[in-house]
Every structure is written in structure tokens, then in C-alpha cells.
Amino acid sequence: MREECKQYESRSYANGETVRKCNLDLAPEAPWRCPENCSKFELRLVDVDWSHGSLIAPPVPPEPKGEAIAEVLDEAEDIVNAIGPxxxxxxxxxxxxxxxxxxxxxxxxxxS
Structure with a gap:
């Protein structure tokens, strides 16, 4: 993911989980990769000259190889679709x- 993009967001939860995403939902392979030459990429200007401390989000998990990305994302989609109704x-x-x-x-x- 392009962490310097204005649309990038990262959240860490108390249980240690970290969510990395594109706020415009334009990164189909999130949290590993944004589309190359994304038309909506905007440089984040808020923290241009900041120095980040130790509370930065943990490193991104290793990227699955080959078709494994699609499989992982398909499994997640299946879980969401199953619980939706x-x-x-x-x-x-x-x-x-x-x-x-x-x-x-x-x-x-x-x-109540």
C-alpha cells in the first residue's frame, strides 16, 4: 500500500489487529498493494515533515504468493456474505x- 497517499488509512485495535485500507476502496489487493498509477493518488500533506515515534502501525504481513492473494480475499468475502443475511x-x-x-x-x- 502507498502509505504516503491521502486516501490510505491504518487503524490498530486493542486485540493487536491492524486494518490497512484505501478509503476510496480502490485497492482490490489491500493490505498488500495499491493499483499501479492509481488515478486518485494524492500525496498526504498533513504529516510531510513529521517524525514518527514507536506507535506506528506494525509492519504489513507478508504478501501471499501468486493467486493466494485472490484466494485470501475471496475467503474473506465469503465470510462477510455468509453472515450478511x-x-x-x-x-x-x-x-x-x-x-x-x-x-x-x-x-x-x-x-430498554
Whole structure:
């Protein structure tokens, strides 16, 4: 990934996971690689002359070889697609519950 790009974002979580991504979702092989000659590349100007301390994101995991990148990304997509309908069903159930007359009263008076 081109870390000097304005669209690049990196987040580290308490469990040690780090997410590296393009905010415009133009890097299909993230977190390993941006497209060559990306038309949306903009040099990040905010931290041009900063010196970074020890809280920088950890190094990028090693890049899979050959077709392994596509396989890893396909597996991740399959996981997200598999759980999607369940998440939507849970959200719909919560919305129906909240829209009942008693649910609106509870919400209005701050009770669950």
C-alpha cells in the first residue's frame, strides 16, 4: 500500500489487529498493494515533515504468493456474505421491536 497517499488509512485495535485500507476502496489487493498509477493518488500533506515515534502501525504481513492473494480475499468475502443475511434479520427484528407502541414509550423514557 502507498502509505504516503491521502486516501490510505491504518487503524490498530486493542486485540493487536491492524486494518490497512484505501478509503476510496480502490485497492482490490489491500493490505498488500495499491493499483499501479492509481488515478486518485494524492500525496498526504498533513504529516510531510513529521517524525514518527514507536506507535506506528506494525509492519504489513507478508504478501501471499501468486493467486493466494485472490484466494485470501475471496475467503474473506465469503465470510462477510455468509453472515450478511443473519445481520440484516437481526437489525430488522430490532427495528420492529423498537417501532411497537410500547417500544416507542420505552425509548422515549430511556428504558430498554
Amino acid at each position: 443473519q445481520i440484516l434479520a437481526e437489525l430488522e427484528a430490532e427495528q420492529k421491536k423498537a417501532n411497537r407502541p410500547l417500544g416507542r414509550l420505552k425509548r422515549r423514557f430511556g428504558r
